[in-house]
Amino acid sequence: MIQTHNLTFAYSPTKQFSFPDIECPDQDTLLILGRSGRGKTTFLHLLALLLQPQGGQIRIGQEDISQFSPSEAAAFRAKHVGLIYQRPHFVRSLSVLDNLVLANYLAGKKADTEKARQLAQRLGFAEHLGKKTHQLSLGEQQRVGIARALMNEPQVILADEPTSSLDDENCYLVVELLKKQSAHLGASLVVVTHDGRLKDVFPKRVEL
């Protein structure tokens, strides 16, 4: 479960944000919509504690994470939050498989190649595990990005514009996989986007 209350943030005295309260229980989904520049990425980065809120609370499970120090936030994020970006960033010199198990190392866990293989099977890129990530299409890379976010079985999955660079076919495929895998883990799935195609596939929505 992820929940926020009175969350505020400022890049500068003239660039201030007050975000609506959100709540996304375990096994549920929430779509956060907003036009360009409304602060969607800022909001998602606050939820992931990549940015420090100016005020308000963020609760994940039983923890109020808004008061965490940067090192506590990094450790919590690596273990409990799965992040998916508009265009996934990988380590170019590593294979797809090694990019996946890197998520385990970053969370201080043992490399779980079996889990990486299972996720690759479920997300349909098992035949690409030995390749470098730049040898994959954008839709395939996005599926690898989802698998990487799931490697540590996070409580919360946060996706920033996961479909905006995909064609319709890959858009709906990626969203269905994301929802299915999130439900499989019992996680909360929060997606921020300006991609109107997603309105029809997420019943709960908040507008920024």
Ligand SMILES: Nc1ncnc2c1ncn2[C@@H]1O[C@H](COP(=O)(O)OP(=O)(O)OP(=O)(O)O)[C@@H](O)[C@H]1O
């Ligand atoms: N590091 C920063 N310093 C100052 N202002 C910033 C910074 N990052 C973003 N902003 C500004 O904050 C506002 C919100 O940015 P943000 O990226 O969160 O919007 P967004 O809704 O995700 O937009 P888009 O859909 O175009 O990605 C924008 O006006 C942006 O210029």
